[in-house]
Amino acid sequence: MSQGEQVGPLDEAVGYVLKRAATALRTAMDAALRPLDLTVPQYSCLEVLSQQPGLSNAELARAVFVTRQSMNLVLRGLQDRGLITRPATAPHGRALPTELTPAGRHQLKAASTAVRAVEARMLTPFTKSQQTRLLNDLLACVEALD
Numbered sequence: 001m002s003q004g005e006q007v008g009p010l011d012e013a014v015g016y017v018l019k020r021a022a023t024a025l026r027t028a029m030d031a032a033l034r035p036l037d038l039t040v041p042q043y044s045c046l047e048v049l050s051q052q053p054g055l056s057n058a059e060l061a062r063a064v065f066v067t068r069q070s071m072n073l074v075l076r077g078l079q080d081r082g083l084i085t086r087p088a089t090a091p092h093g094r095a096l097p098t099e100l101t102p103a104g105r106h107q108l109k110a111a112s113t114a115v116r117a118v119e120a121r122m123l124t125p126f127t128k129s130q131q132t133r134l135l136n137d138l139l140a141c142v143e144a145l146d
Contacts, residue, residue: 018141025122032114036107041066041074043115046083046100046108054097083107 010016029040038046044064049055055063061071075098078084083104087097100108123131 021122025118028118028121029115032118033111036111036114038107038111039074041070042078043108043111045071045074045078046104046111049084049098049100050105050108053099056097060098078104 007013007016026040029043033040033043041064045060048060048063052059052063057071057075058068060075061068064071064074066074075084075086079086081103082101084098085101086099123134126134
């Protein structure tokens with residue numbers, strides 16, 4: 001697109017449609033997680049911790065796409081519910097490594113099932129090969145902008 005050129009019809013603008021898809025996914029995930037009393041950032045935090053236990057607040061914030069301040073609130077809420085554990089003092093430096101509790105792993109199992117169902121519904125129009133192509137295309141978009 002040259003300087004001064006307009007985007008054109010929004011339903012033909014990849015960025016706009018991608019944002020619509022992300023918003024629709026987030027809305028569907030919110031609805032699926034609500035009965036479990038989890039928000040999308042809380043679920044994402046549990047999912048990341050299950051795959052990378054011991055991350056600090058800052059590392060979790062980056063992985064979940066929220067600010068460090070927001071992650072503090074997410075972690076406090078999860079800790080108050082007994083879903084994660086953090087030491088009272090940092091073993092090294094200032095970072096408090098966070099891990100799932102057994103209750104957190106149990107809650108994550110239910111949440112992951114709910115989120116996988118949302119993703120499956122979103123991908124219903126695509127064959128397996130089209131799903132793989134979509135994933136690869138989205139990863140290429142990310143790499144192009146990083």
